[in-house]
Amino acid sequence: MVHCQLGSGITASFWHDNWTSFGPLIELVGDRGPQITGIHIDAVVSEALNGDGWRLDSMRSRSPTITLLRACLPNAQEVINSEVDDTFVWIPEPGRGDGSFSASSTWRALHHYPTVVYWHKAVWFTGRVPKHAFISWLAARDRLTTRDRMLSWGLTVPANCVLCASHSESRDHLFFDCTYSTQVWTFFVNRLHISPPQGFEAILRWLTAPSRDANVTLLVRLIFQAVLYLLWKERNGRVHSSVEKSPGAIISEVKHLIRLRLDPIARRQVLAPGEFSVLAVWLQSFD
Template identity: 50%
Template sequence: MFISLLRECLPEVAPILSSEVDDIYLWKPRNNAASSSFSTASTWEALRTQGETVFWHRQVWFQGRIPKHAFITWVTARDRLGTRDRMRRWGLQVPAGCILCNAADESRQHLFFDCCFSAEMWSFFCARLSITPPVIFEDGLRWLSNPSSDEFLKLIIKLVYQAAIYSIWKERNARVHNQSFRPARILIAEIKQVVLARLDPLSRAHNSRRTDTTLLGT
């Protein structure tokens, strides 16, 4: 009786679903128009927390980058690496000194630019590329936005920069965790090899015979 009374009180509602029309899936992220096409990019934009654009984003996420180098550079630019100065601020009992030179406390600025080990690497590539970038980390990122009027040389500089950041951090971790020590010249040779390997397919893609191997020669 109650069900019958309820049906009498409620208005008739036309069925929403129809068996005469095929079902379709529509994707509507946030306030965008609904679409039958799914986009990973729009999904990421809908899910991620949007922050302010940083001045160095094009210096990190440029076309032709090496992904793992770009990622470490991004973490470094955000000052999120587990350098010893940061770990000590967290209350961890770790040595303060730089394991690359044993001459000063480890920090982002010291590890990547002030340390004599890192300076040896930068000196080699700066001499080869005939550049004099700033030695302060943030200033270096700003300078990297336009380090040369030559587009191909600009790409080389960015690749070398990121490869050096990656290699220095990798060597630091190898010494801390594996007690494995390599001289700067070995890292320099590896960076040259990696950058030249990256430049070759990029040159082919642009139908260019130019590789500028002399800039990264011995």
């Protein structure tokens, strides 16, 4: 972060200061650097010079450490001929900053913000149901304990899908290549008159902007997460018991959960004359 703009080299530490484009040289070559080169650990840059250039240039050693250091050092004559003092400036990130210290630039340098993933809006949207969002987050990261993953861990489990028993179970199969889950998902998207793409990751990308209507966008995101949550719950239930629900029963549960979620959301909506609440749009499509 603190970079030395080298002048005459009478102040900057040869080993410890950040005066080359490669950072502190001691970090580059390790603690044995001073011993190998004969340049003292506390030496300043000017002490690594002789009358003609860098002391390292006159060494006949084939040491990889010395070869590396030679490649890192700037033009010696510029340092020898300089009458300017070494100066230290604050550069929090390479190529950024004007050299002035600020608390905000320090914070940004120390706390890097991660890149927002493409499925962020499909999972962490305003109005989500937390437990539904959590399962969706695991699914988006392919971290659900599907049978393909369990087999990859060396566990002895059947490979077939718990819901349809026709294909190998994976995240992409469960959502929504499986004949069972397809019935549930298709019911809702058909009622909303929307056409999502095929494939789980394609659906996640589509959910960033599935409709120009904000109410429809919220509904389809809520539905998507509720469907994932209940399908995963049904899948796990079948693993541990013989009780099975039909796709129609899952559809009814999704409708019930969404209806409960929409009441408080609709009450908070501020509508212009002629606009419909998200609850009204839901009732038009599903009641």
